[in-house]
Amino acid sequence: MNFWYFNNLVDLNPENNSTYIHSLSEPFNEEMEISFERMKNWLDYFNLGFYQAHCSGHAPASDLKQLIEEINPKKLYPVHTEHPEMFKDIAPREIEINIPKKDKRYIV
Numbered sequence: 001m002n003f004w005y006f007n008n009l010v011d012l013n014p015e016n017n018s019t020y021i022h023s024l025s026e027p028f029n030e031e032m033e034i035s036f037e038r039m040k041n042w043l044d045y046f047n048l049g050f051y052q053a054h055c056s057g058h059a060p061a062s063d064l065k066q067l068i069e070e071i072n073p074k075k076l077y078p079v080h081t082e083h084p085e086m087f088k089d090i091a092p093r094e095i096e097i098n099i100p101k102k103d104k105r106y107i108v
Contacts, residue, residue, distance in 0.1 A: 003039055009046055019049035069092065076097050
């Protein structure tokens with residue numbers, strides 16, 4: 001069930017203390033965050049437990065943060081992301097974050 005179908009819970013009338021397993025990515029933009037909060041409100045209303053169990057080729061922010069802390073690089077060049085600025089929030093302050101620019105060469 002995606003964010004747009006939670007109103008169907010009214011008809012389904014799930015048993016009290018049931019569990020919802022969310023198999024979509026974590027919210028990564030404002031629209032998704034709003035939808036996620038709406039979903040959580042439905043789950044709270046029906047007293048449904050919640051588990052995040054999404055599997056994709058992309059790592060969640062918490063895993064990226066742990067990886068960066070373990071590697072402890074001096075410089076970080078985030079690639080394959082729509083939000084490279086996010087790394088400024090999850091990386092320790094002493095790591096230099098370089099957001100790559102199109103067609104620019106970098107020598108490290």
